[in-house]
Amino acid sequence: xxxxxxxxxxxxxxxxxxxxxxxxxxxxxxxxxxxxxxxxxxxxxxxxxxxxxxxxxxxxxxxxxxxxxxxxxxxxxxxxxxxxxxxxxxxxxxxxxxxxxxxxxxxxxxxxxxxxxxxxxxxxxxx
Amino acid sequence: xxxxxxxxxxxxxxxxxxxxxxxxxxxxxxxxxxxxxxxxxxxxxxxxxxxxxxxxxxxxxxxxxxxxxxxxxxxxxxx
Amino acid sequence: xxxxxxxxxxxxxxxxxxxxxxxxxxxxxxxxxxxxxxxxxxxxxxxxxxxxxxxxxxxxxxxxxxxxxxxxxxxxxxxxxxxxxxxxxxxxxxxxxxxxxxxxxxxxxxxxxxxxxxxxxxxxxxxxxxxxxxxxxxxxxxxxxxxxxxxxxxxxxxxxxxxxxxxxxxxxxxxxxxxxxxxxxxxxxxxxxxxxxxxxxxxxxxxxxxxxxxxxxxxxxxxxxxxxxxxxxxxxxxxxxxxxxxxxxxxxxxxxxxx
Numbered sequence: 388x389x390x391x392x393x394x395x396x397x398x399x400x401x402x403x404x405x406x407x408x409x410x411x412x413x414x415x416x417x418x419x420x421x422x423x424x425x426x427x428x429x430x431x432x433x434x435x436x437x438x439x440x441x442x443x444x445x446x447x448x449x450x451x452x453x454x455x456x457x458x459x460x461x462x463x464x465x466x467x468x469x470x471x472x473x474x475x476x477x478x479x480x481x482x483x484x485x486x487x488x489x490x491x492x493x494x495x496x497x498x499x500x501x502x503x504x505x506x507x508x509x510x511x512x513x514x
Numbered sequence: 515x516x517x518x519x520x521x522x523x524x525x526x527x528x529x530x531x532x533x534x535x536x537x538x539x540x541x542x543x544x545x546x547x548x549x550x551x552x553x554x555x556x557x558x559x560x561x562x563x564x565x566x567x568x569x570x571x572x573x574x575x576x577x578x579x580x581x582x583x584x585x586x587x588x589x590x591x592x593x
Numbered sequence: 594x595x596x597x598x599x600x601x602x603x604x605x606x607x608x609x610x611x612x613x614x615x616x617x618x619x620x621x622x623x624x625x626x627x628x629x630x631x632x633x634x635x636x637x638x639x640x641x642x643x644x645x646x647x648x649x650x651x652x653x654x655x656x657x658x659x660x661x662x663x664x665x666x667x668x669x670x671x672x673x674x675x676x677x678x679x680x681x682x683x684x685x686x687x688x689x690x691x692x693x694x695x696x697x698x699x700x701x702x703x704x705x706x707x708x709x710x711x712x713x714x715x716x717x718x719x720x721x722x723x724x725x726x727x728x729x730x731x732x733x734x735x736x737x738x739x740x741x742x743x744x745x746x747x748x749x750x751x752x753x754x755x756x757x758x759x760x761x762x763x764x765x766x767x768x769x770x771x772x773x774x775x776x777x778x779x780x781x782x783x784x785x786x787x788x789x790x791x792x793x794x795x796x797x798x799x800x801x802x803x804x805x806x807x808x809x810x811x812x813x814x815x816x817x818x819x820x821x822x823x824x825x826x827x828x829x830x831x832x833x834x835x836x837x838x839x840x841x842x843x844x845x846x847x848x849x850x851x852x
Binding site for chain 1: 657763764765767768770771772774775778779782783828831832835842
């Protein structure tokens with residue numbers, strides 16, 4: 388997306404000139420295509436294998452609980468709230484973990500879902 | 515045995531016993547996902563609509579495991 | 594068995610190649626910060642060196658009709674650029690250098706780890722935590738720089754009634770804070786587990802071969818080790834990809850808080 392570093396213009400009529408004569412037009416066209424491509428609002432993740440899906444969901448869930456428990460332990464260390472900081476933040480961490488899992492699954496499903504615009508096969512009367 | 519050591523021993527053993535509860539949660543989560551999968555294979559069209567129920571069941575089941583984790587942490591760090 | 598079985602975590606041991614010195618402290622044993630050039634640092638330098646050599650070799654000719662090296666470099670660029678563009682939109686391309694550096698570093702470090710006797714940089718939690726923290730701090734700092742206080746909207750999902758906010762916001766804060774943890778734990782866990790499993794199967798081959806007639810059975814763990822090697826190469830590439838994609842997803846949140 389920056390200026391070409393080789394700023395010597397090739398001689399008009401030479402091979403290199405013919406190859407690059409319409410380069411600007413082509414770049415402009417490519418940029419136009421890119422801008423025209425509707426950027427989906429929903430973030431999408433590439434297709435993942437089942438193994439890494441599982442690892443991803445598991446680590447999202449466990450990480451939130453670890454963070455909750457760690458924060459709760461810290462809160463209890465510095466405030467006279469023992470044992471409630473740990474209990475409350477651990478439960479909140481659990482909730483955050485579930486939220487993480489739901490969000491990650493929604494992302495994965497959005498990535499693998501068939502776009503609605505593709506013509507569906509002739510269907511039975513089930514919808 | 516000196517009382518401090520006895521207390522520590524009780525804490526550690528209690529935390530270990532509390533963690534058994536998480537095994538139950540593991541069984542429950544396995545049952546839930548297994549049944550979801552077999553149901554989804556029988557009727558894939560309905561699978562997506564039941565996804566929120568799946569997550570709800572997973573959360574409730576796993577909450578039991580988390581409760582025992584809370585007890586274990588309480589015994590270890592807060593008693 | 595006569596000799597010690599091969600220790601599967603020996604491969605992760607950090608050794609000092611040469612000492613740089615001790616800084617600070619009062620001169621007594623164990624005080625101050627001890628700096629040394631370790632095997633981990635050596636392989637980080639090798640990783641960066643390989644990436645640099647690849648990209649410089651690939652881009653020094655800048656031919657209109659690309660050669661092999663240039664084609665590979667361009668494909669790498671296009672791959673990462675498409676990933677960034679797909680997840681964060683065109684405006685996210687200002688983070689392309691960050692994402693590309695992270696992706697290439699993790700990818701090459703993971704693949705380096707697949708060579709026997711090579712040290713795997715990403716099998717140490719501190720390395721992956723630092724990488725994840727770079728992303729996390731970038732998100733926080735850029736989010737506040739770009740959006741100001743509106744960045745806090747990332748903790749408030751749109752369209753919820755006011756009386757649930759008091760429950761939802763702490764959950765969202767914890768969920769946000771758990772990102773660098775899961776980001777780093779996943780990469781580290783995958784790499785570490787894979788390498789330990791490989792080493793365990795390799796150790797079984799050696800142990801069975803040493804056990805005389807039972808050596809015939811060693812073909813089984815050997816086959817497993819071969820299969821696991823293939824799987825680990827896949828995991829190495831996949832985890833680098835996942836790391837980069839999640840970086841993009843988090844950066845997207847920094848640019849558009851409130852989902």
